Amino acid sequence: MTPATPAARLRARLTPDRPAIAMAAHNPLAAKLAAEAGFDAIWGSGFELSASYAVPDANILSMDTHLAMMRAMVEVQPAPVVADIDTGFGNAVSVAYAVPRYAAAGVAAVVMEDKTFPKDSSLRPGGRQVLVPMAEFQGKIEAARLPGGPLVVARTEALIAGLGRDEALRRAEAYAEAGADAVLFHSKQKTPDEILEVCRAWSGRVPLVLVPTAYPQLSFAEVAALGKVGLIICGNHAIRAAVAAMRDTFARILAEGGLAGVEDRIASVNEIFALQGDQEMRTLEARFLR
Numbered sequence: 001m002t003p004a005t006p007a008a009r010l011r012a013r014l015t016p017d018r019p020a021i022a023m024a025a026h027n028p029l030a031a032k033l034a035a036e037a038g039f040d041a042i043w044g045s046g047f048e049l050s051a052s053y054a055v056p057d058a059n060i061l062s063m064d065t066h067l068a069m070m071r072a073m074v075e076v077q078p079a080p081v082v083a084d085i086d087t088g089f090g091n092a093v094s095v096a097y098a099v100p101r102y103a104a105a106g107v108a109a110v111v112m113e114d115k116t117f118p119k120d121s122s123l124r125p126g127g128r129q130v131l132v133p134m135a136e137f138q139g140k141i142e143a144a145r146l147p148g149g150p151l152v153v154a155r156t157e158a159l160i161a162g163l164g165r166d167e168a169l170r171r172a173e174a175y176a177e178a179g180a181d182a183v184l185f186h187s188k189q190k191t192p193d194e195i196l197e198v199c200r201a202w203s204g205r206v207p208l209v210l211v212p213t214a215y216p217q218l219s220f221a222e223v224a225a226l227g228k229v230g231l232i233i234c235g236n237h238a239i240r241a242a243v244a245a246m247r248d249t250f251a252r253i254l255a256e257g258g259l260a261g262v263e264d265r266i267a268s269v270n271e272i273f274a275l276q277g278d279q280e281m282r283t284l285e286a287r288f289l290r
């Protein structure tokens with residue numbers, strides 16, 4: 001029997017009565033920690049990766065930088081990787097060249113948004129949120145579909161762009177019609193009202209994906225109760241946790257004039273060895289070094 005592809009494994013987990021939960025990661029170590037913690041999938045976030053390079057999430061980094069990161073995440077941990085390919089790095093032709101490379105890297109899904117290239121962060125106050133025409137994005141979805149390839153998640157930014165619920169739903173139907181395996185509705189409203197309204201009005205034709213960064217008060221159980229959402233993405237919580245922890249540690253070391261005070265507050269060197277796969281290397285050393 002052929003082993004299930006990463007896409008098939010993820011598809012089986014997009015269960016609206018118990019949505020899969022993905023944690024964002026900006027490097028393979030963060031992906032490994034998320035898988036160890038028990039998350040169902042890894043969100044290969046453009047926001048996190050850009051932040052880890054200290055540049056804006058606006059297609060400043062190249063596709064190759066993101067692709068290399070996705071491949072490295074796939075290599076070191078078992079959870080399916082959901083790759084954030086932004087707008088697909090150009091037009092539908094760009095998408096047709098990009099997605100096979102993501103498939104070869106072993107990702108389970110690509111998430112592509114209907115904004116113009118270069119994109120701007122959806123969460124940025126006053127950001128450029130201009131959408132491509134619906135038919136153009138349908139072409140991009142068709143270009144992203146590969147037999148046996150990653151799932152294609154079509155992300156509409158209609159709510160982010162202020163175009164309202166009806167436009168969001170109209171686009172979502174058109175994207176499902178074009179072959180999207182799931183639809184992501186993104187909202188940056190500070191309460192879940194807008195997203196709940198859209199989810200309730202959704203036909204249910206394909207599972208939905210949510211990124212509740214702006215409305216964190218919506219619990220996973222409340223999302224499950226909607227019966228429409230297959231995947232919840234924790235969009236940027238790895239990088240934000242890392243920044244808070246590093247800031248605290250760095251300030252403490254300088255304030256205290258030494259390292260002793262942080263020793264019990266940070267991971268031990270042995271923990272890091274374990275995360276680096278030290279045990280596997282010892283096995284190789286024993287077998288092959290002479």
Ligand code: SPV
Binds near residue numbers: 045057123
């Ligand atoms: C990301 O994490 O890169 C996303 C989600 O696309 S958001 O930043 O909310 O747009």
Ligand code: MG
Binds near residue numbers: 045047057086
């Ligand atoms: Mg992104």
